Amino acid sequence: MDINLxxxxxxxxxxxxxxxxxVLYQHKCYDLVIRLTNSSxxxxxxxxxxxxxxxxxxxxxxxxxILSQNEIPYVIVKGTILSQIAYTEPYIRNSNDIDILVAPNxxxxxxxxxxxxxxxxxxICNGEITPVSREKRVYQTFYSHQLLPFIKKTEIASCPLxxxxxxxxxxxxxxxxxxxxxxxxxxxxxxxxxxIEVYKLDPISEFVVLCLHHFKDMNSIxxxxxxxxxxxxxxxxxxxxxxxxTVLPINELLKxxxxxxxxxxxxxxxxxxxxxxxxxxxxxxxxxxxxSSGDYLLNKLGLADNERKEWQTPLEERLFxxxxxxxxxxxxxxxxxxxxxxxxxxxx
Amino acid sequence: xxxxxxxKLDVYEVLDIINSIxxxxxxxxxxxxxxxxxxxxxxxxxxxxxxxxxxITFISIVVSLENEYELEIPxxxxxxxxxxxxxxxxxVLKEVTENICTDEDATT
Numbered sequence: 001m002d003i004n005l006x007x008x009x010x011x012x013x014x015x016x017x018x019x020x021x022x023v024l025y026q027h028k029c030y031d032l033v034i035r036l037t038n039s040s041x042x043x044x045x046x047x048x049x050x051x052x053x054x055x056x057x058x059x060x061x062x063x064x065x066i067l068s069q070n071e072i073p074y075v076i077v078k079g080t081i082l083s084q085i086a087y088t089e090p091y092i093r094n095s096n097d098i099d100i101l102v103a104p105n106x107x108x109x110x111x112x113x114x115x116x117x118x119x120x121x122x123x124i125c126n127g128e129i130t131p132v133s134r135e136k137r138v139y140q141t142f143y144s145h146q147l148l149p150f151i152k153k154t155e156i157a158s159c160p161l162x163x164x165x166x167x168x169x170x171x172x173x174x175x176x177x178x179x180x181x182x183x184x185x186x187x188x189x190x191x192x193x194x195x196i197e198v199y200k201l202d203p204i205s206e207f208v209v210l211c212l213h214h215f216k217d218m219n220s221i222x223x224x225x226x227x228x229x230x231x232x233x234x235x236x237x238x239x240x241x242x243x244x245x246t247v248l249p250i251n252e253l254l255k256x257x258x259x260x261x262x263x264x265x266x267x268x269x270x271x272x273x274x275x276x277x278x279x280x281x282x283x284x285x286x287x288x289x290x291x292s293s294g295d296y297l298l299n300k301l302g303l304a305d306n307e308r309k310e311w312q313t314p315l316e317e318r319l320f321x322x323x324x325x326x327x328x329x330x331x332x333x334x335x336x337x338x339x340x341x342x343x344x345x346x347x348x
Numbered sequence: 349x350x351x352x353x354x355x356k357l358d359v360y361e362v363l364d365i366i367n368s369i370x371x372x373x374x375x376x377x378x379x380x381x382x383x384x385x386x387x388x389x390x391x392x393x394x395x396x397x398x399x400x401x402x403x404i405t406f407i408s409i410v411v412s413l414e415n416e417y418e419l420e421i422p423x424x425x426x427x428x429x430x431x432x433x434x435x436x437x438x439x440v441l442k443e444v445t446e447n448i449c450t451d452e453d454a455t456t
Contacts, residue, residue: 104427
């Protein structure tokens, strides 16, 4: 296996009663589970892979009229595209939706396009699309830079519901930074998925957006309370750099990170990934992007200065300890708990 | 209706509506011992983060204004940077009603 799992295996064998394949499966690292020999979770991971393959094929076929249009600039991020680029195959990463970036001033037009193609905004409850109150819809748009999900029912057993998430900013809701989205989308490129030409970002922008998204999953108090800290996040970053480093010139990456105020967060992701999976290539990137703001964040959590706290345990323990949640909650104050409960009420 | 609402759509009208929302939220949440602080004309340009308005109250303000003016603010305006003061909210409402009237004129 190409990825160095020594640190992970050592921690698991010294501290947990689970097998490495079980832990990797729980952390959604299905590609690694499939590659392990004599893995008791091989069959489960392989079935997931096959279901994902069928689902992705359905998603892209059903969404072709939306994805093939050229009038409203968009890109697909994460999910199938990330899988194809970083893992060289579009079905490795489990994908339950299509994540799309559009410029804020195009959201009305994009909404109309989705609705004209049978999508409605709502949430899924017991397999049915449920409308959502105006308050929840406004809250989600304001505080997450993501519109309420667009969902479409199909008659296809492998994908009875198709979910499109539309994002209008690459930063999280708490952030005061804004990137010019028209500028971001002007560098998009084509990629073929299931025979359909769709749009994605250029590699440098794509990697920065990936790190920003994963930084959010690793540090948002609300998302952490919902179990967002997974090994898969770090494997995504590892795989992306390992497979794309020839088209990711370090000086260009550094310039873009500085321009977008993303340097601390990209450095954070590179540093933590290199810590877990030592690699000469990742080390080069991590060293080149080293900065004091990123160093400050390394042992912290929280997305805004007023909610920043210090972790009390090393990264491996945070990832794998079975008592993560109770210890995590002990770190939180009343405002944090209030925020979690509010997000649960308004976003679920 | 919309002609009437547009005549009324000045920033002080928006301020009055926001204060009535703050008042009714204070009435609903009687567990809070803090007295309500209504907003003043001098605070028209002040960022809401400096006015002690929490996220739920802010959302109530936006939705109540939508109901009052019988419109829905499009998603592209629902950005904190576009609506984080009374004056900015007023500007958004004005722009949205102007767009609605332009669309209606185009179809009649």
